[in-house]
Amino acid sequence: MLVVVTVLAALAAPHARTLRGVVAGGLPDLPAIRLPGLPPAGGDGARAARAVAFALRQRGKPYQWGAEGPYAFDCSGLTWAAWRAAGVTIPRTAADQLAGLPRASGRLQPGDLLIYPSRGPSRRHVAMVVGRGRMVEALGRGVPVRSTSLRSGWLGAVRPGGGR
Numbered sequence: 001m002l003v004v005v006t007v008l009a010a011l012a013a014p015h016a017r018t019l020r021g022v023v024a025g026g027l028p029d030l031p032a033i034r035l036p037g038l039p040p041a042g043g044d045g046a047r048a049a050r051a052v053a054f055a056l057r058q059r060g061k062p063y064q065w066g067a068e069g070p071y072a073f074d075c076s077g078l079t080w081a082a083w084r085a086a087g088v089t090i091p092r093t094a095a096d097q098l099a100g101l102p103r104a105s106g107r108l109q110p111g112d113l114l115i116y117p118s119r120g121p122s123r124r125h126v127a128m129v130v131g132r133g134r135m136v137e138a139l140g141r142g143v144p145v146r147s148t149s150l151r152s153g154w155l156g157a158v159r160p161g162g163g164r
Contacts, residue, residue, distance in 0.1 A: 054086065068080060095123070102159050114128075116154050
């Protein structure tokens, strides 16, 4: 019996907000319409989708060390601003994002952050997963914010907003 209850609870957990609304007599939140692909990261998929959309809208803006937008970004400034626009507070630097956010488990999902080793002053670089095999990043001087294929060699993957 305990196994059945545990399985049912695990299946219902992603829909808890909607179920609470139905039980309370209110209208449930309708799910957001998304393009096909991987589900967004974190416990709140809508926030991850907003963070990804924000980051993708920054493509073409220049890289500037220490910049947090809106006209230029460094790598962690981009991920920090994207998650901030989605209503989630995360650490400002790539090293602190790696140290202070929950590790991503399972498959990478849109909104996950990949932290890479770097030769720059901070010794860390961060990029945001935006879909199957793709990420957005502010790589460095002379390279505008761009979407590119995922690279191997990352030190860790973290999932702002907690989750799976």
